[in-house]
Amino acid sequence: MQAVLQVENLTKEFDGFIAVDNISFDLKEGEILGFLGPNGAGKTTTIMMLLGLIKPTKGKIKMFGLDFCQNRGEILKNVNFSSAYTSLPGRLTVFENLYVFAGLYSIVNPDLKINELLESFELTQLKRETTGNLSSGEATRLNLCKALLNDPRLLFLDEPTSSLDPDIAQKTRELLLKTKRERNISILYTSHNMEEVTQMCDRVIFLQRGKIVASDTPLNLTRVIKDMASQEPDLEEVFLRIARKK
Amino acid sequence: MPAKNNMSISRIKAVILQSLYNLRHSLEDIVETFFWPFIDVILWGFITLYFAGLEGQASTLVVFLLGGIILWNIVYRAQQDIGFALLRNVWSRNILNLFSSPLTPWEFMFATMALGLVKTVLTLFVVSAIAFVFYSFNIFSLGFYLLPFFVGLIVFSWAAGIFITGLIIRFGMRIQAFVWSLTFLIYPISAVFYPVSVLPAFLQKVAQFLPTAHIFEGMREVLVTGTLSSERLIWAFSLDIGYMLLAAWFFVIMFEKAREKGKLARVEM
Numbered sequence: 001m002q003a004v005l006q007v008e009n010l011t012k013e014f015d016g017f018i019a020v021d022n023i024s025f026d027l028k029e030g031e032i033l034g035f036l037g038p039n040g041a042g043k044t045t046t047i048m049m050l051l052g053l054i055k056p057t058k059g060k061i062k063m064f065g066l067d068f069c070q071n072r073g074e075i076l077k078n079v080n081f082s083s084a085y086t087s088l089p090g091r092l093t094v095f096e097n098l099y100v101f102a103g104l105y106s107i108v109n110p111d112l113k114i115n116e117l118l119e120s121f122e123l124t125q126l127k128r129e130t131t132g133n134l135s136s137g138e139a140t141r142l143n144l145c146k147a148l149l150n151d152p153r154l155l156f157l158d159e160p161t162s163s164l165d166p167d168i169a170q171k172t173r174e175l176l177l178k179t180k181r182e183r184n185i186s187i188l189y190t191s192h193n194m195e196e197v198t199q200m201c202d203r204v205i206f207l208q209r210g211k212i213v214a215s216d217t218p219l220n221l222t223r224v225i226k227d228m229a230s231q232e233p234d235l236e237e238v239f240l241r242i243a244r245k246k
Numbered sequence: 247m248p249a250k251n252n253m254s255i256s257r258i259k260a261v262i263l264q265s266l267y268n269l270r271h272s273l274e275d276i277v278e279t280f281f282w283p284f285i286d287v288i289l290w291g292f293i294t295l296y297f298a299g300l301e302g303q304a305s306t307l308v309v310f311l312l313g314g315i316i317l318w319n320i321v322y323r324a325q326q327d328i329g330f331a332l333l334r335n336v337w338s339r340n341i342l343n344l345f346s347s348p349l350t351p352w353e354f355m356f357a358t359m360a361l362g363l364v365k366t367v368l369t370l371f372v373v374s375a376i377a378f379v380f381y382s383f384n385i386f387s388l389g390f391y392l393l394p395f396f397v398g399l400i401v402f403s404w405a406a407g408i409f410i411t412g413l414i415i416r417f418g419m420r421i422q423a424f425v426w427s428l429t430f431l432i433y434p435i436s437a438v439f440y441p442v443s444v445l446p447a448f449l450q451k452v453a454q455f456l457p458t459a460h461i462f463e464g465m466r467e468v469l470v471t472g473t474l475s476s477e478r479l480i481w482a483f484s485l486d487i488g489y490m491l492l493a494a495w496f497f498v499i500m501f502e503k504a505r506e507k508g509k510l511a512r513v514e515m
Contacts, residue, residue: 012508014507014508019508044511045508045511048508048511051342051346052345052346052505053342053345053346053505053510053511054505054506054508054510054511055502055505055506073252073348073350074348076346076347076348077348079346080346080347081342081343081346083342085339085342086339086340086342086343087338087339087340088338088340088343089264089268089334089335089338089340090338091267091268091271091272091338092264092267092268092271093267096263096267099263100260100261100263100264100267101260101343101347102260103256103257103259103260103263104256104257104260104261104344104347104348104349105347105348106254106256106257106348130271146343
């Protein structure tokens with residue numbers, strides 16, 4: 001499989017504090033890579049660098065074989081992002097918000113694309129609803145619609161299900177997996193829900209104090225960190241052992 | 247930001263559309279655009295009539311003050327429009343969504359200026375109509391000169407708006423009050439209602455470096471004599487170009503600094 005994202009020696013230093021420390025990894029086509037670590041480990045800073053919102057202190061980012069710094073505009077047409085910590089303007093309706101972003105991503109035939117996504121995420125009946133009136137679950141699904149508007153080849157999802165009830169969260173995960181299978185999207189996925197990461201991710205990277213401290217499949221990591229005889233992945237235990245290690 | 251991303255009409259239209267949708271749903275935006283200019287003109291008009299009646303110079307005073315308030319509204323509204331376009335996205339936690347798309351900061355600015363221009367022209371027509379109905383004052387009696395005055399003022403307002411946006415992106419929401427207040431800092435020395443010669447000597451020197459002061463002096467010159475010395479316009483436009491270039495340079499520096507310091511990702515703080 002071809003790597004859609006290649007990160008080499010990426011470092012970010014804020015006034016003497018090293019938030020991300022010389023990390024290197026790649027993400028292959030159609031792969032979901034879990035990006036895990038305790039709060040402050042450097043996950044969000046890394047994603048912000050991958051979106052061009054934070055300037056790396058050093059290191060190289062390549063997406064689709066192109067240097068990100070030199071080709072940011074072209075690359076971002078094929079990338080999208082959704083986070084539990086962002087929202088769309090509350091005064092605009094669901095449709096208006098999506099229509100604005102369809103313009104930002106230069107989508108051809110935006111009405112068709114928007115209707116298709118609203119249907120997939122069971123939001124069709126809320127099309128004319130003011131975004132500020134949506135429940136947190138509905139708002140999260142709207143964020144995901146926005147994130148899939150441009151049929152991205154690479155998707156950054158920062159705790160996308162953190163505000164959802166278990167039922168909607170499960171539906172959202174299933175929908176994301178289905179979308180990933182159908183469109184062969186590569187996803188960088190952060191979450192504090194280890195069960196979710198186990199279900200979603202082909203591979204995980206653990207970050208701690210800005211460094212990558214482990215990287216493998218959920219099952220292999222469980223075997224290395226917890227018990228070689230494990231038959232089932234147990235990322236919760238892996239997370240706790242890594243996070244508590246001095 | 248890297249250069250390899252040409253301006254896109256689709257993205258500029260999308261930002262304009264976002265503001266128009268917002269205007270449609272937001273009563274305070276409509277109020278900001280038309281209500282306050284309306285109140286300004288009404289209030290200043292009556293105050294002027296009262297004082298002018300006492301002095302017995304009604305017509306000249308009314309013309310000067312109403313002309314001043316109508317043109318000042320261009321400065322204030324156009325600058326505020328740019329700041330508010332960014333702030334609305336910060337308030338709604340949409341900045342990361344916007345700038346993680348292919349949208350460039352300059353496309354955002356360009357869209358905001360284009361829409362601001364339309365809104366300012368509309369405001370100009372509305373307040374001019376009010377001034378005409380209530381006080382028989384016709385701002386269009388400035389004739390051809392209204393056009394360079396308008397352009398000179400709006401370019402300066404855009405420069406101020408770009409400067410303030412740069413500050414907000416770099417320093418975050420603690421700077422947001424500048425959107426409402428910065429132009430008021432130059433209000434007293436812009437010769438909006440009185441000539442520069444009224445100011446103390448050192449402020450007269452400062453006023454020479456404000457395009458607004460040259461334009462408002464020019465407005466009074468036209469209203470009294472019907473002519474305008476080209477020197478005033480040359481000064482105003484030269485300063486406008488200078489401030490615009492400075493503001494653009496400042497904005498690029500602030501945007502890059504914000505990316506370096508991680509502030510763009512936390513601009514709402």
